[in-house]
Amino acid sequence: MPEQWKFEARGPIRVSGGIKARSKRGSIPQTWWSQRFIEVLESFGMGGRLQRGKNYARAGQVLNLTLSTSVVVGLVQGSRSEPYRARIGIKAFTSQQWAHIERELAGQALYAAKLLAGEMPTDLERVFAELGLELFPSTMRELTMDCSCPDWEIPCKHLAATCYLLAESFDEDPFQILAWRGRSREELLDRLRALRGTQQVTSEEASAEKPLEDHLHDFWTSPAPAGTSEGQAAGTPVLDELEPLPLEVDGVPVTDLLRPAYRAFTE
Structure with a gap:
């Protein structure tokens, strides 16, 4: 047996200060959008291999997790002294596609209100689908995964642990899903406010309204x-x-x- 596999068989080096999943048993993702993300990965036939990463995620073996446009990178402590680098990539939407998405969201008051309040609408996927887009990947070809460990299987336990902690980060901030697709929280909300700005009260209308205290004397009269x-x-x-x-x-x-x-x- 090659030396590297003997080395791996010893188990991971335990660390302190890593990112630990909040869930100690059962499902790690809690919200509908993070659960949907894991369900998508499992639908690609990753279910069994994903389970191997739960112990890593709960033990705090992931030292760092960063998300940027199209790429999530996790530094995961394995059995070697040097942490492994696990990467999960997805294609970001183009500027033109985001312009269509933002106009559609701004045009529907309920979606815009929920997003401006920091919430993820339950049927947000439908908005993307109506534009011929998908919020979550539909095939494995839309994802790229690689890890610096010697394990040739995808996902390895380091990638699986990264997937679970990524799902948990979606629980904390659903806008990270959209940031992964190429639009940060601030950019999206600023764009929605700009598109819906015509519904705000103009300064002339506001000045024409008298404060309540000016009407107290006749408030109860017709x-x-x-x-x-x-x-x-x-x-x-x-x-x-x-x-x-x-x-x-x-x-x-x-x-x-x-x-x-x-x-x-x-x-």
């Missing part, structure tokens, strides 16, 4: 009826809006008898 001067209706707006009551007291309409009481009450 506006004067059409054709009635402010002086005639002052203090008795409710009576002026009512139909004349067919009642009189000593020949005086009840409405007129009630006016002094209503006027005193409002004053």
